[in-house]
Amino acid sequence: MNSMKHRKTIRKYSDRPIPDDVMNELLETACRASTMGGMQLYSIIVTKDEETKKELSPLHFNQPMVMNAPAVLTFCADYHRFTRWCGLRNADAGYDNFESFYNAMIDALLAAQTFCNAAEEKGLGICFLGTTSYNPNEIIDVLHLPELVFPVTTITVGYPAEDPALQDRLPLQGVVHRDRYSDYTDEEIEDIYRYKESLEVNKGFVAENHKENLAQVFTDVRYRRDDNERSSQEMLKALKRQKFI
């Protein structure tokens, strides 16, 4: 549990390769995670070859982790394999709908996070690429994903070549609710975000972006309405293309 408590996202990796037996053990462990009805509604694509990484890199906004990491793992919701099995067994597979996507996506993420917790315990470092939902259609093309397979999230993994500071977190009472959801008063919101706003690193982001405060750095620079709306359209288009809606 110690590794989970002190984990840090790693964006720089050493040249040390991940031995095959270590990678296999981590993948086996990931597959022990809870899964809907024992169906394992996911596929894990382990990309190591330079050519495929070069094609993925711009889709992840050329974040250097993609080329720098020894392995890039794309965790996909996958009802294709299960549906193929049903097709061989005279069974009517009704999984071309949003509910089925949702269940497969949960399966993929539980396996992904278990992989990460296991990898970090083994001394490896990981980084989740939030960019997976920005260009799903292009990722589907590069990875040759058939219908009923969808790229849910991507992680890069390797031995760390950096040791960043522990990232700040909101106070626990800011994210945990007792019995039911209790909506926040303005004062509670102020309390919850006070520490984050007080950090020198965050004050630096406010200054260098010429914003009034940290919230505006998020809304105007990092996670903008127009980008979110464009990605939403891409996501819905990709879900339709893969026959999940």
Place this chain on the structure above:
Amino acid sequence: MNSMKHRKTIRKYSDRPIPDDVMNELLETACRASTMGGMQLYSIIVTKDEETKKELSPLHFNQPMVMNAPAVLTFCADYHRFTRWCGLRNADAGYDNFESFYNAMIDALLAAQTFCNAAEEKGLGICFLGTTSYNPNEIIDVLHLPELVFPVTTITVGYPAEDPALQDRLPLQGVVHRDRYSDYTDEEIEDIYRYKESLEVNKGFVAENHKENLAQVFTDVRYRRDDNERSSQEMLKALKRQKFI
């Protein structure tokens, strides 16, 4: 990593309560999981009181874990708290869209799975309730979830009062792809599902449901097209209601 490798879903819990310091440690650990831009786009509702559990129980098809477990945790995608903060800071929060739901849902699931890995390491047992996506609107009502908050998944947690067998998993090469997705031949599909079909417990399900094979038990009994289509409509209705689409 040992606990991750040998984990089993636990559906029967002893009367032993979970000490507050243990629960807090697990929640703190869950919050160390990776999160989009450090935003922690989730809330965790820890339901212990009998009254609320009684209201949740039928929404989870009266599965006995809800009443039997000392705690029921609903992990919610939450852009409400962040949007409230933006509102106090003259920042235009553009998070009422599918992309934002998707990111918040990933955040919620990474925290949920980290909670589970930590809990199992501490000797607790957990069970994911797939029913969360069947009745999202009623769960929103019972838990008083405001707009931009969505119940992503539910787990029950407590000290185990059973020790079930390890569940079967597909062979690793059935779910892992090298570099890109390689579609399956019919023979590969046969190989992947052979062991699962050979298990006595699964042969029993085929017989007692009067089906030709295991795939039909899934498609005709457990995860039926009509149920999936009904749930899909409920999910989309709930996402609209919570202003995520």
